[in-house]
Amino acid sequence: MPRLPDLSPLRPPAPPPVTRFAPSPTGHLHLGHVVNAIYVWGIARAAGGRVQVRIEDHDRIRCRPAYEAGILEDLAWLGLEGGPVTRQSDAPEAYTEALARLRGGAQVYTCTCSRREIGAGPYPGRCRDRGLTEADSLALRVRLPDTTEVFEDLALGPQTQRPAAQGGDLLIRDRDGHWTYQFAVTVDDLRHGVTLVIRGDDLLDSTGRQIALARLLGRLDPPRFLHHPLIVDEGGRKLSKSAGDTGIRELRAAGRTAADVLGMAAAAVGLVPAATRLSADALATLFGAPS
Ligand code: GLU
Numbered sequence: 001m002p003r004l005p006d007l008s009p010l011r012p013p014a015p016p017p018v019t020r021f022a023p024s025p026t027g028h029l030h031l032g033h034v035v036n037a038i039y040v041w042g043i044a045r046a047a048g049g050r051v052q053v054r055i056e057d058h059d060r061i062r063c064r065p066a067y068e069a070g071i072l073e074d075l076a077w078l079g080l081e082g083g084p085v086t087r088q089s090d091a092p093e094a095y096t097e098a099l100a101r102l103r104g105g106a107q108v109y110t111c112t113c114s115r116r117e118i119g120a121g122p123y124p125g126r127c128r129d130r131g132l133t134e135a136d137s138l139a140l141r142v143r144l145p146d147t148t149e150v151f152e153d154l155a156l157g158p159q160t161q162r163p164a165a166q167g168g169d170l171l172i173r174d175r176d177g178h179w180t181y182q183f184a185v186t187v188d189d190l191r192h193g194v195t196l197v198i199r200g201d202d203l204l205d206s207t208g209r210q211i212a213l214a215r216l217l218g219r220l221d222p223p224r225f226l227h228h229p230l231i232v233d234e235g236g237r238k239l240s241k242s243a244g245d246t247g248i249r250e251l252r253a254a255g256r257t258a259a260d261v262l263g264m265a266a267a268a269v270g271l272v273p274a275a276t277r278l279s280a281d282a283l284a285t286l287f288g289a290p291s
Helices: 031-046 065-078 092-105 181-191 201-216 248-253 258-268 280-287
Strands: 018-021 050-055 108-111 139-142 149-153 157-161 170-173 196-200 224-228
Touching (some): 018 196, 031 258, 050 065, 065 248, 065 258, 092 170, 092 181, 149 201, 149 224, 181 201, 196 201, 201 224, 258 280
Antiparallel strands (some): 108 139, 149 157
């Protein structure tokens, strides 16, 4: 069984947490998303908080409206809804405003380095002091101060990260004019008042960067974080979106009920024994709420 998260910091007198479910509409939902949704809705309900559904469509090339519609339909079928949906593409001004704010307190600069030039390590800051003119077709980075970010993960315990050493100065807009994942997510968590980020532990490495970036944007009280286990295959690899047998559409078409699918996902990460059916109304009990 995975270590159960310690939800005591979320209980009163702490204000009710605001968390989010943030799928990218680059494919349909699969069991890996359902694992995340179980943690998000289960913990939000156990702690008396709420869920903001956010469609992460900052990558305009890979996202498709049909996937968004399919994701929302599958969530409703699972019994998981969270009030009005927000999407990144609805608020382009939020990112340009945040960029302006960032320039007020940090060094934002044009970068012409290709992936190949940068290589695998942290960005070495080659363009930092070149004073290159900005253009829509050129990438933008922000200089990250060399801070040590310490946070208490509600599932994994104390964490220490050094974002400047991990990745170097953060890319905030790529040369296609797209806001990057790190920038868009940090701006969104701030503008939506998200106080609790619940996501898979493949994103643990991003957290120090997002705390550092949020500080540059003026957020001194970062959200709390909880990184949960992912479904892995027998070789220890993360479940891939292309894995047809774990798609929610396919499972529905094969006659599985929502309670079957929630049970399969929860069992795959050890939250319940195999072959347990789980109703959406019972998710909070997995995280300590009375049944
Ligand atoms: N949109 C991201 C994904 O689908 C999740 C981002 C996050 O939770 O920070 O993996």
